[in-house]
Amino acid sequence: MSSPGVREGDLPREEPAESRAPGAAVRAPGADTAGIIAVAAVASGLIALIVALVAGGAVTVRVIPGLPDAGPLTRWGLPTATAVRDVAAALTVGLLVLGAFLLPLRKGAPGAQALGYVRVAAWPALVWAAAAGAVLVFQLSDVSGLPPGQVVGDQLTSYAVSVAQGIGLLAVILLACGTALLSRTAETAAGTLAPLALAVAGLMPPALTGHSASAGSHELAVTGLALHVLAISLWVGGLAAVTFHGLRAKPAAPAVAAERFSRMALWAYIGVGVGGVASAASRLYAVSDLVTTSYGLLILVKAVLFCALGALGWAHRRRTIPRITEAGGRRLFARLAGVEIAVMSATMGIAAALSRTAPPEQPGTVTEAEAVLGFAVPPPVSVQTLLTLWRPDLFFALVVVVLGGAYAAGVVRLLRRGDSWPWGRTLSWAAGLAVLVAMLLSGVATYSMVTFSMHMVQHMVLSMLVPILLVLGAPVTLALRALHPARIRGDRGPREWLAAFINSGFSTTVTHPAVAAPVFVLSPYVLYFTPLFPALMNDHTGHLLMNVHFLLTGFLYYWIIVGVDPGPRNLPYLLRLVLLLVAMGVHAFFGITIMMQSAPLAMEYYGQFDVPWLDAQGADQYAGGGIAWAVGEVPTGLVMLAMVRQWWVDDERAERRRERHSKRGGSDDADMDAYNAYLAELDRRSKGGA
Structure with missing residues (x-):
């Protein structure tokens, strides 16, 4: 079975009958x-x-004379185009997953059959893009009450670049076309991941910009x-x-x-x-x-x-x-x-x-604050409200469940086969997830949407405390020890994909001190002193991405400072200490800068609703700056302790290596041994006439 326009050469061919094993000649x-x-x-x-x-x-609505009506073509065409878009997207993702993960690799590279499926995915991807374009036209027709033929032109262009739903569909079209292009050029195992990543990204815009975003x-x-x-x-x-x-x-x-x-x-x-x-x-x-x-x-x-x-x-x-x-x-x-x-x-x-x-219509009257926040303005902050006003954030709840469950499964697997795992690492990982829950699911998350000071508490803890605890849990080391190697020789299982990612050029780049440290210390300035902050706070997806950014940048930074997992490079401890002190100094100056602001920040967001128990936005912002200035002391002390301990353990290991080397006839100084060996090699070459 082939899709319209698919050439026979694009399809992965069945292996010839002569190559089948005896007894396998089943039609x-x-x-x-x-x-x-x-x-x-x-x-x-x-x-x-x-x-x-x-x-x-949906298609039997009564048309009221005198009111604009898009017509039956839009009423039937919009859901039909939506269904075609969703089915084509699913087929694209399925073919790419089959070629990238479900078929075994051969010597670390995808076979001709797997690459064939990846390339065939270009055709449903193009159908996906075309259907998304049809949805764009019908959607504008439905919103404007005009037939589809009357909205094609400047009006459609304006809708696609200025309205959230139009921007989302335009992104789908571009991502689907990019998926089709990359799937035709994939040659390696890593190359098959690029079109799959674009396809998965193309699934998201309708969900993030549709009616669910206003629920x-x-x-x-x-x-x-x-x-x-x-x-x-x-x-x-x-x-x-x-x-x-x-x-x-x-x-x-x-x-x-x-x-x-x-x-x-x-x-x-x-x-x-x-x-x-x-x-x-x-x-x-x-x-x-x-x-x-x-x-x-x-x-x-x-x-x-x-x-x-x-x-x-x-x-x-x-x-x-x-x-x-x-x-x-x-x-x-x-x-x-x-x-x-x-x-x-x-x-x-x-x-x-x-x-x-x-x-169904929401009962009661929706206030302006509820329309912006998704909930009513909470009562004044207290210990009771912080412990009771929990937010049902599904994304971070799933993150905590997945990370906690995977870590626990890894530890259990090690213990069942008789291996040990330091209890301190498990305790650190559990503490990091517990603090993550407190910051993103409890009353802290509720008040962080209302007051700048509580938002700053959330920001500082997410970027400076939670990452430290998670990094000290050594999740990559645990995964590499707990995951089984691929059962088929030359194939890649989860363990092999993880190892390849750690040693990839992307990991080498993002974990370089010249990248990880500046992103960690400078991103708060870019966020809070530009229009980016109110724009992200106004949109749920933007707010979610902001919190994810805090976690990831903090994790990368502290991974190169106190991380115990294997990585592309191992920094000297003196350089780590310098990076830590510089980062803490820049963060402290960031807090002072906020305290010195003459006008409140992000009033485009905070000015949309009234908090009756908040005296003044400027005073709350001043308190937030003080929190940003002072809260860095605790993470710095924790990192210092961890770094000193790691430094001491590393010196002990080096000393034991020198002692073993000395007992085998070498000197106590490995560098001197290497230099003496170099001189001996030069002497040997000179005597041999080399």
């Missing part, structure tokens, strides 16, 4: 079965889309929808790609890809469920909305189909994957996968219709 189900699955998927998706659009009322609970809506879209793209696209691969490859070939996809699909299924629940919870205001509104009923239908897909996936894992290399195993796999793909297609059709269905 593949072939292109006929693939065509039947494709037709069934398209039919189920279209039927589900049409039924959901009619049931949800009441920003922390649930935006992250929930983004997680839902990413997980379902990996799941649906991966299954379609693996099924296509299984129908045309030789009998033993699909086993590895199917087994690897089965493990990935389990996590994708969990991600779809978590993201879907979070997204629905942010749009529904009562349990009764599930049965009293069209929006809630469509969510219930999606939930039923989701459970059915879970049952089909379990059947795959228990019945078809263990038998995929048997005589009838692939036919059984193809039949079950065909049903699963058809159900997935119907689910995506309902999802496209759901995006055009009006959600």
Whole structure:
């Protein structure tokens, strides 16, 4: 089965029959079965889309005479283009994942078949870009109430570069085209990651700029929808790609890809469920909305189909994957996968219709502060409110769960095989995650959106305390020790990919002191003394990225100062001490600079809502500057202690090496030994006439 416009030479070829092992001459189900699955998927998706659009009322709205109306073409075209965009994006991601990760490498490089799938991904990527362009036109038509033909031109250009949703769709078009370009030029294992990274990035703009960004609970809506879209793209696209691969490859070939996809699909299924629940919870205001509104009923239908897909996936894992290399195993796999793909297609059709269905109205009156913050202005700060006013930030909750669970699993694996792991590192990692929870999920996170002083507390702790604790936990060392090597020789598993990333040119660059230190100490000046700060605070995604930036820049900086993990370079301790003192001095001056400001910062953001218990914005900002100036003392002391201990341990190790060398007949000074060996080599060469 080939997509329109796909040349036969682009498809990864099946290996010749002569190369098959004896007894493996089982005829593949072939292109006929693939065509039947494709037709069934398209039919189920279209039927589900049409039924959901009619049931949800998206295409049966009553047109009021005298009011602008985009017309039936837009009412039907927008959800249809959205469905095509989502399916094409999923197919693109699935083919790229198949070529990059699901097929084994050969001597560290992707085989011809894997590269073939990566290159074929260019075609659905182009369909993805075209469908996103159609969504852009229909979306502007829907917003303006004009037929699609009347919005093409300057009006469309203005919408694409000035409105958030238009900018998001324009980004999708550019990222999809970039994915198509890079997928055609990929040659190496690392090269296959570039188009995959662009494709994953292309999934995000609609979730970050759509209606979820304006939902009441920003922390649930935006992250929930983004997680839902990413997980379902990996799941649906991966299954379609693996099924296509299984129908045309030789009998033993699909086993590895199917087994690897089965493990990935389990996590994708969990991600779809978590993201879907979070997204629905942010749009529904009562349990009764599930049965009293069209929006809630469509969510219930999606939930039923989701459970059915879970049952089909379990059947795959228990019945078809263990038998995929048997005589009838692939036919059984193809039949079950065909049903699963058809159900997935119907689910995506309902999802496209759901995006055009009006959600329940929020009860009560939404204040200006609630529209900006996503919640009401909290009461005055107290110990009780800091401990009780928690924010349901799904992104950082998932970060904490994943990092904590992965670290605990690594420690348990080491202990089960009889290896030891320092308890101090585990305690440091746990403390870092606990402080992260306190800063981003408790009342501190709530008040950081309201007052500058509490925001500065959050900033300083995220960039200067949490990274130190996480770095001292040595997560990279634990991962390299706990992860198993790849089972297939010449292939790359998680351990090999991690090692390759650590030794990559990117890691070498970002961990260089000339890069990591300036980014750490200068980024606060760029952030707070430019319009960037109010712009990021006004947008949930921007605020989330700002906190991620604090964590990553702090982690990189302290990784080169007190890190115990293996890295591209090992800095002398004297240089580390100099970098630490310079950074702390610049940070202290940053706090003083804020305290000396004559006018409050970021009034474009803070001026949008009133905090009745806050005396003056200027006084609160002065307190925030004082916090930035004084809070650096604790992290500096902690780093000093860690550095002194590491320095002392390193000297002890060097002394033991010198003693062992001395006992073997060498001197106590390794440098002198090297110099004497150099002189001896020169003498030998001169006597030999060299």
